[in-house]
Amino acid sequence: MRSSLLALGGLVALASGPAMAAELRPDQIAFRDIYRELVETDTSAPTGSCTVAAGRMLDRLRKAGFGPDRAEVFVPEGHDKDGGLIARIEGSDPRAAPMLLVDHIDVVAARREDWPRDPFRLTEEKGYFIGRGVIDDKALSAIWVDSLIRMQAAGFRPRRTIKVALTCGEESSDAVNGVDWLLRNRRDVVQAGFALNEGGYGISDKDSRPIALYLAVGEKYAQSFTIEARNSGGHSSRPRPDNAIYDLADAL
Ligand SMILES: [Zn+2]
Numbered sequence: 001m002r003s004s005l006l007a008l009g010g011l012v013a014l015a016s017g018p019a020m021a022a023e024l025r026p027d028q029i030a031f032r033d034i035y036r037e038l039v040e041t042d043t044s045a046p047t048g049s050c051t052v053a054a055g056r057m058l059d060r061l062r063k064a065g066f067g068p069d070r071a072e073v074f075v076p077e078g079h080d081k082d083g084g085l086i087a088r089i090e091g092s093d094p095r096a097a098p099m100l101l102v103d104h105i106d107v108v109a110a111r112r113e114d115w116p117r118d119p120f121r122l123t124e125e126k127g128y129f130i131g132r133g134v135i136d137d138k139a140l141s142a143i144w145v146d147s148l149i150r151m152q153a154a155g156f157r158p159r160r161t162i163k164v165a166l167t168c169g170e171e172s173s174d175a176v177n178g179v180d181w182l183l184r185n186r187r188d189v190v191q192a193g194f195a196l197n198e199g200g201y202g203i204s205d206k207d208s209r210p211i212a213l214y215l216a217v218g219e220k221y222a223q224s225f226t227i228e229a230r231n232s233g234g235h236s237s238r239p240r241p242d243n244a245i246y247d248l249a250d251a252l
Pocket of ligand 1: 104136137170198
């Protein structure tokens, strides 16, 4: 995680609960395929492309019936690899403020030689998913895309418009921050009454029953200060009452 968005940051493995491939329902297999494709698309700033990942998700939405008016890839001018995806399902009540489902699809850089496995291959081992971005944050991106496809297939018409934005540049300042870009250039597509983003998570028991769902409603942000204290000084073996160190300690 970087930036002001809620985030977990840099983790490489996700405890997803035991899931045997043989027991998966068709809809779970469909979800797994979206998740796998996202994880296996390198979206790190030095070697990957968010635009490619966004394009792959757009292909899935097109196949599900999302036309150009409801789903598109956006690419900041001059930054071919820093694209993202925007999509929507129109609500039935124009007075209800839209809901924005937002997530970053970029990941922290991962070098093959630093990893025991290929970081851009989704591996499942003993109930854990392993790969770059499995938890931060391609699971959520896959959930948003999968949710749109499920809603479309069910003919679901929400009361409020549901907007989805998958963006780049959250993990690295080497890529254009897609949220920032959308707010500056396509504000209408992300304008919403509230947004759901990464940062929360849930816990289930050994039988996969939900126990708790954590919500993060805010996040601290780093802020650097420089404080300078001056006086005539002296030797630390003979501390004086007007010592600059005391002044600095008082200020801190
Ligand atoms: Zn994140």
